[in-house]
Every structure is written in structure tokens, then in C-alpha cells.
Amino acid sequence: MAFERVVNLEYKSAVDVEIYFKKWTNWASHNMPEAVNRTNARTGENSTLLMAIFETEELTEKAREMADKFFKM
Numbered sequence: 001m002a003f004e005r006v007v008n009l010e011y012k013s014a015v016d017v018e019i020y021f022k023k024w025t026n027w028a029s030h031n032m033p034e035a036v037n038r039t040n041a042r043t044g045e046n047s048t049l050l051m052a053i054f055e056t057e058e059l060t061e062k063a064r065e066m067a068d069k070f071f072k073m
Helices: 012-032 056-073
Strands: 003-010 037-044 047-054
Touching: 003 037, 012 037, 012 047, 012 056, 047 056
Parallel strands: none
Antiparallel strands: 003 047, 037 047
């Protein structure tokens, strides 16, 4: 069974969305656990939806911990 993590993010401006995409793309490739599938979609001018599917619940939890670290930077 696969496990999914979904994060909906709202930003102050469209510029902040672009800054986030650039930082996340660089950071995630070096820090996040391997996912079966990962999608980061823009859902509005100031919002995104990040979805990732992992093979185990442990990887899903690890991804949550790492994402928390990213958003606290």
C-alpha cells in the first residue's frame, strides 16, 4: 500500500510562489526521501499544492519531518 502526503500552501504574493518553487526544487532534490510520485502544482495566483506518494509509512513520516525543517528555514 502506498502512503501519500499532501500540503496546501498559501503565499503573500505571486512573487513568493516563484521564490518558493526555486528554493524547494533545489532543496528537495538533496533532502527529501525518494517518492514514487511527486507533484507540485500551482492552484491559484498565491497558492500551491504539494503531493507525494511514498512506498512506506516510515518514508512518509520522514518526508513530513524534512518538509517541516524546510518551512522553518
